[in-house]
Amino acid sequence: MAFNFGAPSGTSGTAAATAAPGEVSVVPKRGKVQNNFQTYVLLIFLFKGLIGGTQNKGFGFGTGFGTATGTSTGLGTGLGTGLGFGGFNTQQQQQQQTTLGGLFSQSTQAPAQSNQLINTASALSAPTLLGDERDAILAKWNQLQAFWGTGKGYFNNNIPPVEFTQENPFCRFKAVGYSCMPNNKDEDGLVVLVFNKKETDIRSQQQQLVESLHKILGGSQTLTVNVEGIKTLPDDQTEVVIYVVERSPNGTSRRVPATTLYAHFEQANVKTQLQQLGVTLSMTRTELTPAQIKQILQNPPAGVDPIIWEQAKVDNPDSEKLIPVPMVGFRELLRRLKVQEQMTKQHQTRLDIISEDISELQKNQTTTMAKIAQYKRKLMDLSHRTLQVLIKQEIQRKSGYAIQADEEQLRVQLDTIQCELNAPTQFKGRLNELMSQIRMQNHFGAVKSEERYYVDADLLREIKQHLKQQQEGLSHLISIIKDDLEDIKLVEHGLNETIHIRGGIFS
Secondary structure (H helix, E strand, O other): OOOOOOOOOOOOOOOOOOOOOOOEEOOOOOOOOOOOHHHHHHHHHHOHHHHHHHOEOOOOHHHOHHHHHOOOOOOOOOOOOOOOHHHHHHHHHHHHHHHHHHHOOOOOOHHHHHHHHHHHHHHHHOOOOOOOOHHHHHHHHHHHHHHHOOOEEOOOOOOOOEEOOOOOOOOOOEEEEEEEOOOOOHHHOOEEEEEOOOHHHHHHOHHHHHHHHHHHOOOOOOEEEEEEEEEEEOOOEEEEEEEEEEEOOOOOEEEOOHHHHHHHHOOHHHHHHHHHHOEEEEEEOOOOOHHHHHHHHHOOEOOOOHHHHHHHHHOOOOOOOEEEEEEEHHHHHHHHHHHHHHHHHHHHHHHHHHHHHHHHHHHHHHHHHHHHHHHHHHHHHHHHHHHHHHHHHHHHHHOOOOOOHHHHHHHHHHHHHHHHHHOOOOHHHHHHHHHHHHHHHHHHHHHOOOOOOOOOHHHHHHHHHHHHHHHHHHHHHHHHHHHHHHHHHHHHHHHHHHHHHHHHHHO
16 A cells, blocks of 8 residues: 655545445545646635635544444434433434534635635745745745644744644545445434443443443433444454333333434533443444435545545445545554454454354264165165065965965066076076176286286175175075965965865765
């Protein structure tokens, strides 16, 4: 990342950023150098009225997007006597009208800003402090201070010096990035409190923190403070998102609007109590209205070149979710860099957790597949046992009856199958032939060294296993056929004896 120490005009390059809601993600943008510094100063003289009217500091971009979202500063004077939340509906409308009317109106200090710009231009181009050639050296020194964004510019004995800040148009340590716009409604009541404490301390004292905030809100029994989320920030800070639920006497409940809760926290006495708890910053997490977004985009922030601001709007990768935000100074750049590093660590932690979950699921899947295979084998065994039971039951049921036609047909089919299995050209013969060929190939391979054929050990193991299974199946089938033949012979013997006995009776 580089900053340009040339003149402060030009167009910006491309930028893109992604950030979680409420977080800031920045890719800086650099301006093109303009060599003629005095021309730029003369343009300020010519268009001082226009430039003075467009320098809007209402959104406080110098402190980051957090203050930009908290545009409800000064909404209302408090939560009412005894925190009377019942009057929010009418009070909130009046507060918003008053604040928005003052926030987006033209600045009443335009003449003062115009004089400030004239004095700045005089200090940078033509100081008349000494009245000799040393004024040119003083002008160069003032220009250097303006570029750096700090110091005082002396230019006239009768006029106080100009105070150079990083918000002045000539400061070179500026860039433009993008921030994610929040998408929460005002009715959600989400307010962000930034504590100068570690996340572990906040979580260990979460209940005491909720009780302290409840006391700050007046300790009313109809109010309940809830913590929406806790997140770690750089520099040992912690972000706590809260909302307050109000219960009415009829049993219904609703969330206190975020603007109203924020206005109460911004009161002087309440803010002091929050500071005692370690709160360094409070802001609402509510989405910007289309009018607010339009106002931000139309008016460049203080000290940002309108050309760079227009280019930033053109280069916005997602105008529906991201909004241009200026970066001023190395401190802001460092803060945003730390935020990005913190988010990267959180994402990496989440990826590690997901990876562990995937590994555990893979182990469970392997175990489940093994159990399924075991249950399949068990099911096959039970099926065979059930078939044997059915056979015995059928034999017992048919005991004493003559052989039926379908049974005779089944016996013939079984005999045919047995003959086919024992035929020389069928399975047994083919298996014997294959085995003899394998032996011959091994023998020829041993005799002829130039022609050697080997059977892969795994393939041979599979063939043996297959043949063994086939042999077991055939043996099982043969045993069943033998049992059936013995049963048939027994039935025939019984029938012959019955016929013989009947013949002796009737003879």
